[in-house]
Amino acid sequence: MRKRNNKLVTILSALVIILSVIFVIAHFASSKSSKPKDNTNAGTTVTQQDKTEKEETENSGTKASVTTGATTAATTAKTETVTEKAAAIPPVTTEKYDGTARYAAFTFDDGPSPTITNEVLKVLRDNNARATFFILGQNAKAYPNIVKNIVNSGCEVGSHSYSHKNYAKLTSSEIKSDLSNSVKAIEEVSGTTVRLFRLPYGSKSDTVKQSINLPIILWSYDTRDWAYKIKKNDKRSASQIEADRKAIVNKLLNSIRDGEIVLMHDMNKMTLDVCKEVIPALVKDGWKIVSVSELAAMRDKELKSGTIYSMPIKDAKKTS
Ligand SMILES: [Zn+2]
Numbered sequence: 001m002r003k004r005n006n007k008l009v010t011i012l013s014a015l016v017i018i019l020s021v022i023f024v025i026a027h028f029a030s031s032k033s034s035k036p037k038d039n040t041n042a043g044t045t046v047t048q049q050d051k052t053e054k055e056e057t058e059n060s061g062t063k064a065s066v067t068t069g070a071t072t073a074a075t076t077a078k079t080e081t082v083t084e085k086a087a088a089i090p091p092v093t094t095e096k097y098d099g100t101a102r103y104a105a106f107t108f109d110d111g112p113s114p115t116i117t118n119e120v121l122k123v124l125r126d127n128n129a130r131a132t133f134f135i136l137g138q139n140a141k142a143y144p145n146i147v148k149n150i151v152n153s154g155c156e157v158g159s160h161s162y163s164h165k166n167y168a169k170l171t172s173s174e175i176k177s178d179l180s181n182s183v184k185a186i187e188e189v190s191g192t193t194v195r196l197f198r199l200p201y202g203s204k205s206d207t208v209k210q211s212i213n214l215p216i217i218l219w220s221y222d223t224r225d226w227a228y229k230i231k232k233n234d235k236r237s238a239s240q241i242e243a244d245r246k247a248i249v250n251k252l253l254n255s256i257r258d259g260e261i262v263l264m265h266d267m268n269k270m271t272l273d274v275c276k277e278v279i280p281a282l283v284k285d286g287w288k289i290v291s292v293s294e295l296a297a298m299r300d301k302e303l304k305s306g307t308i309y310s311m312p313i314k315d316a317k318k319t320s
Contacts (some may be wrong), residue, residue, distance in 0.1 A: 008232070009227065013077050018073060021062065021282040029180075029194035029251045031219050032141070037246070038125050040047060055057035064133065071311065074222070083091045101260045101287075101288055102286065102287050103258065103287070103288045103289075103290055103295055103298065104256055104258075104259070104261075104262055104282070104287060104288075104289055104290070104295075105132060105181055105260070105262065105289075105290055105291060105292045105294070105295040105313070106124075106129070106131040106132070106259045106262050106264065106279075106289050107130070107131060107132045107133070107134060107198070107217070107219065107262060107263055107264065107292060108120060108131060108132075108133045108134070108264050108265060108266035108271075109135060109160055109198060109263065109264070109265050109266075109267075110134075110135075110139075110164065110265050110266070110267050111135055111136075111139060111146075111159065111266040111267055112133065112139055112140075112143045112146040113139075113143075113146075113264065113266055113267045113268075114143055114146065115269075116266050116267060116268065116269065116271065117133070117149070117150070117266045118144075118146060118149060119272050120271070120272055120275055121149055121150065121153045121155070121264045121281075123269035123272070123275045123276055123279050124153060124155065124275075124279065124289070125153055125159070126280075127279050127280055127289065128283070129283065129288075129289035129290075130154050130155045130156070130280055130289065130290055130291045130294065131155050131156070131289065131290075131291060132156040132157075132158055132196065132291040132292040132293070133154065133157050133158070133266065134148065134157075134158045134159065134160035134196070134197075134217075135148050135150075135157055135158070135159070135160055135186060136160050136161060136162060136163060136164055136182065137159070137161070137162035137163070137181055137182030137183070137184070137185035137186060138163050138185070139163055140182075140185045140186045140188075140189050140190070140298060141185050141189070147186065147189045147190050148189065148190065151190050151191065151192055155193060155291060156195075156196070156198060156291035156292065156293055156294075157186055157190050157194065158194060158195070158198060158214075158292070159179065159182045159183050159186055159194050159196070159197045159198070159214070160182075160197075160198045160200060161179065161182050161199075161200050162178045162181045162182040162185070163178075164200045165178060165200060165202055166200060166203050167199055167200060167203060167205075167208045167211075167212075168201075168203035168205045168207075168208055169203075169206065170186060170188070171172055171207070172207050172210065172211040175207070175208060175212065176209040176211050179197065179211075179212060179213075179214075181213075182194075194214070195214065195215070195293065195303075196214060196215055196217050196292055196293065196303070197212055197214040197215065197216050197217065197219050198216070198218065199216055199218065202218050202219075204216070204308060209306050209307075209308065210306065212305070212306055213305050214304065214305055215304055215305060215306075215307055215309060216306070216307065216308045216309065217261065217292050217303075217304035217309050218258075218261070218308055218309060218310035219261045219262065219263035219310065220257070220260050220261045220262075220310060220311050221252070221255070221256065221257075221260045221261065221262045221263065221314045222263045223248050223251075223252055223262060223263060223264050223271075223274065224248065225248060225265055225270055225271045225274060226265050226268075228241075228244040228245070228248060228270050229265075229267070229268035229269075229270050230268060230269050230270050230272070241270075244246050244270070245270060245277075246279070248270075248274050249274055249277045249281075252274075252278055253278060253281055253282070253285050256282070256287075257312050257314075258312065258314055259295065259299070259312030259313045259314030260312050261292060261295075261309070261310075261312065261313065281319060292313075295313045296313050299313055299314060301313050308313075
């Protein structure tokens with residue numbers, strides 16, 4: 001009887017083990033097959049993850065320098081965004097400079113602004129133009145939808161610090177912390193990777209250069225739009241304001257150079273009114289208005305972390 005019971009116990013134990021094994025295999029197989037389904041349903045978030053993974057692969061898989069890899073990845077990510085969300089805008093250019101066309105990068109600082117940025121984006125879209133917006137982390141948090149509009153218009157977002165502190169007056173750890181907070185805020189709302197930085201006030205120092213792990217893009221042409229912005233109780237007459245606007249427009253149209261990095265601020269109406277005339281005029285004259293990363297990529301120019309760029313980007317760097 002005891003022998004019989006032992007046999008029964010052995011058989012039952014074996015059965016339990018077999019069933020357990022079958023259960024584990026079945027569970028593993030089902031979790032594997034449900035993965036693609038999860039990806040399809042999760043939408044934007046997963047798409048962004050895929051992009052990030054792709055970017056990491058590109059960066060680690062290439063023999064080219066990290067900066068070149070990052071530039072390529074940035075272009076890829078932005079092209080995908082444009083295709084998905086803003087079909088009316090042509091994809092970000094991947095063309096190389098052919099030696100004849102003239103290109104300029106337009107850059108807008110301190111925004112986004114709830115009243116001006118969308119209007120600037122409309123001017124850019126209407127002229128098949130793009131730009132780089134150097135935005136403040138605190139403004140990204142305040143106006144997330146405008147940041148999304150920037151990206152959906154095929155434009156680039158860079159960091160301009162969190163709250164426009166003068167970095168030359170900060171310690172290295174304060175700079176790193178502020179920059180990190182800014183980048184995090186912008187990336188969270190834009191869904192893109194921040195690859196460029198513009199210094200508030202253009203204030204530079206050795207500590208600043210050593211503390212910033214992004215290319216530092218200044219400008220090669222200052223429109224001085226900030227000096228002529230229209231104030232609430234502006235003492236200028238309407239005709240004087242118009243004369244100031246016209247002076248900014250004419251000076252830029254007469255002196256803009258190939259590869260120029262143009263500084264403006266999408267925070268005031270003066271800037272918008274300047275853009276409304278300058279951008280169509282340049283495009284009509286054969287210019288292409290692009291983002292900073294596009295300008296650099298088409299000239300095979302590497303943008304290196306901790307390096308300050310304040311000259312027109314036009315010298316092609318030979319790549320092997
Ligand atoms: Zn600024």
